[in-house]
Amino acid sequence: MSAAASSLSLPSSRTLSYALTPAPSNPNAPVVLLSNSLCTPFSTWHLVVSKLTTRGLSVLRYDPPGHGASTTPADLSSTTFDSLAEDVRALLSHLSIDRLHAWIGVSMGAATGIVFAANYPRVVQRLIVCDTISCSPVNAGIDDIFGPRVAAAREIGKMDGIIDGTLERWLGRVWIDAHPDETSRLRQLMLTTTIDGFETCCAALRSSTFDLRQKTEEAGFGVDEALFIVGEKDANLPEAMQELREGVERGLKKKNASATVDFHIIKNAGHVCYIDGFDDFIATVTQFLG
Incomplete structure (x- = not known):
């Protein structure tokens, strides 16, 4: 269903592009938010x-800055x-959504989900974190991988080489x-995805403020349940x-001593x-959502 x-x-005068797909015959169905990775618009979730x-379940998707039709x-x-989390909060307020049944994020979308849950506790009931790094290169003590890619795109003047x-x-030559x-x-x-969109989202990934390890420890973690999913490859x-x-689990245990966070590896993905491991991804996600 599209x-x-x-x-x-x-409020900043930027435009946020989104799509809300309702569950058939149930306008009051619980809402699941899907948050995409760098360089992908929300339309890549169509099969999910x-x-x-x-x-x-109703499904809400959105595009971060410079992706899809977002400015x-x-x-x-x-x-x-x-x-990025503040943008989503504005979107939920606009749609009068007080509570998300789940946030499913991949890569940048997963990192945004963790920050959102820490900044706005009790809005997200279940959090599914897929294939994300924990912090920026500067906080990890490694070389910046994002700056050179932005520079390469700027030098060429288009995103083709970056996308290829x-x-x-992501997918490997065999797939x-x-x-x-x-x-x-x-x-x-x-x-x-525009070059400006690529650069501004890379700015978030490169920022010294990007450290999910700290966010999960702040004042308890604001979700009821969490699941981690990652591609084997x-x-x-x-x-x-x-x-x-483990950090998310410690955060959850501050509210519920018996809380655990499951971890699932999708073979050959x-x-x-959610693209090259689609069947396993759907089976794992739907079981967790109940």
Whole structure:
């Protein structure tokens, strides 16, 4: 089931593009929010949306700055995960949504979900965190991987090379060769990301304020349940995300001593596990959502 894109004018005068797809015959169905990764617009979730709505859930998607039809701030260096979370808070207020049944985020969308849950406790009931780093390169003590990519896109003047390299890292050559039509569709959708959008979201990923390890410890963590999902082939994230999972679990235990956070690895999947690990992803997510 599809939904036409709508737009919200934010207090900063930026435009936030979103789509709310209702569950069939139930306008009051619980709402699940889907938050995408860097370079992907919300339309990449289309197969997930149909699976969730047929299970009686409404689905809300949105585009971060410079992705899809969302616009960018005048100061491209000003975007942080706190500002990305604030955009979603404005969207929920606009739609009169007080409570989300779940937030499902991948990569940048997962990081935004953790920051949102810490900044706005008790709005998200269940949090699903997929394939995300824990902090910016400067906080991890490693070389900046985002700045050079932005510079490369600026030098060339278009996103084509960035998108092609990203697809190969995310999906791998074997999957790409076996799924040419889906790869081509995904590439065309990702090419709607502007260079400004890429740069401003990379600013959030590069920021010294980006450290999820601190957010999960702040005043308890504001969700009831959490689940971590990662693609088996997503670089070192199957190991690296365990530390983040433990931090979220400690945050939850401040409210509920028996709280645990499940961790699931999707075999043969990469960074966008809802695409190349779709069946396992849907089975895991729907079981967790109940």
